[in-house]
Amino acid sequence: MVEILFLAPFITGIFTFILPKTTGRYLLAATGAVHLLLSILLWINRPQAIFHNYFAATPEGLLSLLVISLVFFLISIYTVTYLKESEIRSEKIFTGSMLLFLSTMTMVTLSDHIMVMWIAIEATTLASAPLIYTHRSSASLEATWKYVLICSVGIAMALLGSVLITLAMDIGNVDAPLSFSALTQVAKELDALWLKAGFIFILVGYGTKMGLAPMHTWLPDAHSEAPSPASALLSGVLLNCAYLGIFKTNKIMFAAGLGDFSGTILIVFGLISIMAAATFILKQNEYKRMLAYSSIENMGIIAFGTGIGGIGVYGAVICMIHHSLIKSSLFLSSGNILLGYGNRFIENTGELVSRMPKTFVAFFGGFAGVSGFPPFGIFIGEMFIIVGAFQSGHYTAAGLFILSLCVIFAGFANQVMKISFDTSTETDRLKEKASMVWPQYVLLTTSLILCFFIPDTLYQTIIDAVTAIGGGL
Amino acid sequence: MIFPVDTILSLVLLSILFSYGTSRVPGLIKIIAFQGIVASIVPFVIGHHMTAGGVVFTLATLLIRGFVIPISIYIAIKKVAIRREVEPIVGYHASILCGLGVIVAATFVSRQLNVPSISDSTLLLPTAIALLVTGMFLLMARRNAIAMVIGYIMMENGIYLTGTTFSVRVLHIVEFGILLDVLAGVMIMAIILQNIKQTFDDVDTALLRTLKE
Numbered sequence: 001m002v003e004i005l006f007l008a009p010f011i012t013g014i015f016t017f018i019l020p021k022t023t024g025r026y027l028l029a030a031t032g033a034v035h036l037l038l039s040i041l042l043w044i045n046r047p048q049a050i051f052h053n054y055f056a057a058t059p060e061g062l063l064s065l066l067v068i069s070l071v072f073f074l075i076s077i078y079t080v081t082y083l084k085e086s087e088i089r090s091e092k093i094f095t096g097s098m099l100l101f102l103s104t105m106t107m108v109t110l111s112d113h114i115m116v117m118w119i120a121i122e123a124t125t126l127a128s129a130p131l132i133y134t135h136r137s138s139a140s141l142e143a144t145w146k147y148v149l150i151c152s153v154g155i156a157m158a159l160l161g162s163v164l165i166t167l168a169m170d171i172g173n174v175d176a177p178l179s180f181s182a183l184t185q186v187a188k189e190l191d192a193l194w195l196k197a198g199f200i201f202i203l204v205g206y207g208t209k210m211g212l213a214p215m216h217t218w219l220p221d222a223h224s225e226a227p228s229p230a231s232a233l234l235s236g237v238l239l240n241c242a243y244l245g246i247f248k249t250n251k252i253m254f255a256a257g258l259g260d261f262s263g264t265i266l267i268v269f270g271l272i273s274i275m276a277a278a279t280f281i282l283k284q285n286e287y288k289r290m291l292a293y294s295s296i297e298n299m300g301i302i303a304f305g306t307g308i309g310g311i312g313v314y315g316a317v318i319c320m321i322h323h324s325l326i327k328s329s330l331f332l333s334s335g336n337i338l339l340g341y342g343n344r345f346i347e348n349t350g351e352l353v354s355r356m357p358k359t360f361v362a363f364f365g366g367f368a369g370v371s372g373f374p375p376f377g378i379f380i381g382e383m384f385i386i387v388g389a390f391q392s393g394h395y396t397a398a399g400l401f402i403l404s405l406c407v408i409f410a411g412f413a414n415q416v417m418k419i420s421f422d423t424s425t426e427t428d429r430l431k432e433k434a435s436m437v438w439p440q441y442v443l444l445t446t447s448l449i450l451c452f453f454i455p456d457t458l459y460q461t462i463i464d465a466v467t468a469i470g471g472g473l
Numbered sequence: 474m475i476f477p478v479d480t481i482l483s484l485v486l487l488s489i490l491f492s493y494g495t496s497r498v499p500g501l502i503k504i505i506a507f508q509g510i511v512a513s514i515v516p517f518v519i520g521h522h523m524t525a526g527g528v529v530f531t532l533a534t535l536l537i538r539g540f541v542i543p544i545s546i547y548i549a550i551k552k553v554a555i556r557r558e559v560e561p562i563v564g565y566h567a568s569i570l571c572g573l574g575v576i577v578a579a580t581f582v583s584r585q586l587n588v589p590s591i592s593d594s595t596l597l598l599p600t601a602i603a604l605l606v607t608g609m610f611l612l613m614a615r616r617n618a619i620a621m622v623i624g625y626i627m628m629e630n631g632i633y634l635t636g637t638t639f640s641v642r643v644l645h646i647v648e649f650g651i652l653l654d655v656l657a658g659v660m661i662m663a664i665i666l667q668n669i670k671q672t673f674d675d676v677d678t679a680l681l682r683t684l685k686e
Contacts, residue, residue, distance in 0.1 A: 054647075119650040126657050133665075138672050142681040145618070145665050152658050153612060153625055159651070160605070160632050167639045170589055221684040280686055 002049035002057055005038050006106040013099030017092055024095040025080045031099055032076035039069035053177055056112035059464035064244050065109040067324045068237045072102050074439040078332050079229040081435045085339055093130050100127040101233060108241040112179045114162045117245055121209060124238060125151045131230035132222050143225035150218040151209050158205025164198035180248040187255035199262055202249045209242035211299045212269045213276035223292035228335025231288060235295045236328030240320055243302060254469045266307030267397055273300030274404040282411040286344050288334050290415050294370055297408050298323040304401060305385040308392055313471025315384025317462050322377030322447050329443035330366035333359050340430035346415055350424035358432045360420060362440035367416045369447060371409045377451045478518040482596040485511050486576055489607050493572035494565050498550060501623045502543050509538030512630045515637050519594060530645040537652055542626060542659050549663035550619055559677045563614035571610065579603040590638055597638045604631030618669055618676040622662045629655050
């Protein structure tokens with residue numbers, strides 16, 4: 001009964017629109033807990049879906065699902081307190097949309113049919129649009145407009161790409177279900193030219209949603225205008241969902257013997273994203289936008305690693321898992337900073353270390369993790385990717401990659417130091433609720449534990465996922 | 474030989490040309506309604522094998538693409554009458570020239586592509602490509618937010634028509650899911666349009682450029 005995973009949050013989401021808002025808050029956290037439980041059960045049992053033509057529990061899907069479920073559960077606990085502390089006018093819409101958002105993202109991870117995947121990814125855009133417009137300001141309206149329009153148009157490109165893949169089936173006279181797993185098996189018989197065209201459209205389409213430059217323009221606006229729990233969801237897990245669409249299409253490409261073609265395109269888009277992030281992060285004056293650019297960087301790293309192949313794919317998946325855990329904790333911490341200082345500009349913050357010590361620990365820990373300090377997971381992932389790049393002879397690309405990472409680290413560190421240690425106009429201590437700090441601690445600790453100890457089942461699932469596109473240790 | 478479907482498709486091509494030259498939003502809404510109707514009845518005309526479910530689905534597509542989507546955009550903008558023209562980024566005369574170029578190029582390209590089409594119609598693929606490109610053009614060359622949403626709908630119609638051309642073997646339930654997504658997307662865009670109008674008292678997207686580096 002795989003389908004219950006996305007039906008349950010869908011139903012509770014609908015109820016939240018009707019129920020009183022305090023009930024809705026707890027329903028949000030309760031659904032998060034139940035969803036996590038169901039995901040773990042699914043992970044252990046791996047049953048077949050009722051509608052197995054459309055849905056399946058694939059290794060890469062299960063990985064994303066577990067990450068989504070864990071991150072959502074912790075964010076939902078944070079959100080309960082966040083909603084008490086901040087003034088959000090239409091709270092029912094906010095909590096309801098959060099749950100619908102969870103439902104659609106779960107559907108993305110479980111879908112196996114090309115078109116169902118498209119439906120689910122477009123549905124994530126629609127479910128998350130109200131989250132960005134929560135504050136009802138003209139700036140958030142602008143961000144929502146850009147988000148919905150750019151992502152919808154981008155994803156429409158992916159629909160065209162999916163149609164072209166069916167054309168590749170027509171020309172190759174392939175009679176198979178239109179699912180990723182079936183197409184991967186018959187990939188050799190598909191028409192290579194139209195498969196390539198389909199991949200490019202799908203990459204541009206889902207790449208828009210994933211935040212790959214130059215289609216990333218919606219991302220900093222949406223992340224900075226959305227309330228922090230929503231930004232954490234957008235950055236931590238939504239981007240992975242879009243990546244999943246690209247990953248699965250790349251699986252078909254690899255099986256068809258076109259892995260080099262798709263790999264080169266992924267490397268180019270990955271490098272452009274990392275370099276774009278490096279350019280913009282240097283003179284960023286808002287901390288949430290800075291975190292958004294860091295997400296673009298990490299998505300670039302993941303695309304780059306996937307394109308490199310071999311050990312790089314393993315590194316990319318490691319980066320994806322750790323990025324979700326760490327970046328969502330950073331956005332939650334940025335929510336505390338915004339509530340405390342009441343300002344989104346870096347220059348108006350300062351002395352975080354003495355004014356909000358608990359948040360400081362989470363924020364600084366997250367910064368260390370996401371910018372690739374050893375021993376955090378992103379460091380390990382980036383190491384694998386760089387080693388992979390050298391092994392496969394991409395010397396120039398690896399050089400650009402390392403250079404950009406250094407620039408980003410310098411820019412990021414500079415801003416974080418300002419927030420943490422610069423003198424602030426006031427010095428009194430700001431209040432921090434415990435329940436708004438420990439979800440971040442749990443996220444960071446999980447990431448830290450995963451660096452030293454990966455459970456066998458998790459390791460095996462990662463290997464299963466990456467061998468399908470020519471990766472592995 | 475001229476197929477009956479080519480007659481209505483040539484009207485669609487004319488409507489595409491008209492959409493390049495018009496600045497009036499009600500006119501554009503009528504155009505997408507017409508294109509939506511044609512795109513959804515094409516499967517009837519080109520002789521797809523029709524099951525009962527197929528007929529029901531085609532009628533649902535007709536209802537949503539031809540009526541519900543255009544009417545919802547119309548309702549969204551009716552409350553907020555457009556007071557002034559929004560200057561386009563590319564002028565209307567230049568746009569018409571672009572439109573002619575797009576139609577010629579689409580015809581040329583679809584002859585070169587040499588893809589297996591389900592019908593012998595010569596205009597099906599060119600129309601689909603022209604719709605797609607026109608949608609993109611409106612998205613890029615207009616500053617009027619309503620025209621941009623209409624561009625998006627036109628693109629979606631173009632993709633649907635492309636799918637029809639290649640006899641996509643997608644089950645109707647999945648097609649219906651795609652249609653619902655598009656419908657929900659347009660509804661949300663309509664709500665945003667209303668909010669833009671109320672907040673800024675205009676639909677000029679130049680006002681929506683405060684968030685940048």
